[in-house]
Amino acid sequence: xxxxxxxxxxxxxxxxxxxxxxxxxxxVYRHSYAQDSPFFAGLTxxxxxxxxxxxxRVTYATPRSHCYRCGGATKWxxxxxxxxxxxxxxxxxxxEAFLDETPFILVLVAFExxxxxxxxxLIGARPEEVRIGMEVAARFSSTPSFRVTDVWFEPKxxx
Ligand SMILES: [Zn+2]
Numbered sequence: 001x002x003x004x005x006x007x008x009x010x011x012x013x014x015x016x017x018x019x020x021x022x023x024x025x026x027x028v029y030r031h032s033y034a035q036d037s038p039f040f041a042g043l044t045x046x047x048x049x050x051x052x053x054x055x056x057r058v059t060y061a062t063p064r065s066h067c068y069r070c071g072g073a074t075k076w077x078x079x080x081x082x083x084x085x086x087x088x089x090x091x092x093x094x095x096e097a098f099l100d101e102t103p104f105i106l107v108l109v110a111f112e113x114x115x116x117x118x119x120x121x122l123i124g125a126r127p128e129e130v131r132i133g134m135e136v137a138a139r140f141s142s143t144p145s146f147r148v149t150d151v152w153f154e155p156k157x158x159x
Contacts, residue, residue, distance in 0.1 A: 033146075038076055039063045043150040046140045050114060052077035061111060061118040081138040082156060083111040083118070090127040097149070105130055109153055124154040 033040050042049040051060045051074035053067035059077055060068075067074055088107040091098070098104055105127060108117040122130060123139070135156035144150045 035065050036063045040146045040150070042078075043140055044144040044146070046081075048079045048081055048118070048138055048151065049076050050079040051075070059114045061109075061114045061116045079114050079118075080111045083109040083114075083136060083153075085122070085130065085132055085134045085136060086110040086117050087132060088122065088130050090130075103127060107136065107153060109136060121149070121152040122154070123152050129155075 039049045048061075049063065051062075051064045051067075052058070053060075053070065053072055053074050055072050056067055056069045058067065058069060059079060060074070061079055063076075064074060066072065086108045088105055090103050090105050092103045093099075094102055094104065101121075105122040105125065106119060107122045107130075108119055110117055120138075122136065125134075136153040137156045139152055139154050141150045
């Protein structure tokens with residue numbers, strides 16, 4: 001007669017694979033862009049808006065309400081839609097929104113006459129093709145969502 005032991009039952013429990021249950025949840029997060037709103041609205045019109053300090057004559061690629069040199073208020077100014085890659089990195093993992101795109105390339109773009117760099121994605125080039133100094137051009141979503149992903153860069157088309 002086979003003897004059932006309590007200990008073997010516990011061993012089975014302890015050896016279980018991890019239990020996985022489905023428990024969906026959703027959060028609607030209301031986010032205000034506040035004084036940066038013109039930047040996101042500009043993307044829907046195919047414009048890259050930066051900030052300009054009239055006193056220091058400095059233009060910033062990323063919106064800022066005040067100049068980091070003098071502290072004075074800045075004014076909006078369109079910046080070039082073409083630039084060069086200052087540096088880049090290849091991301092092999094990312095947030096959920098980007099998992100389907102991995103590996104993807106992030107670039108810091110430098111623009112002529114603009115003091116700061118602009119962080120964006122580079123699309124249309126494989127990681128091994130990217131070079132510092134590569135000329136790139138901004139592209140804008142035809143179905144904008146008022147997010148930073150409404151703009152990205154692609155290698156500048158050669159004539
Ligand atoms: Zn200034």
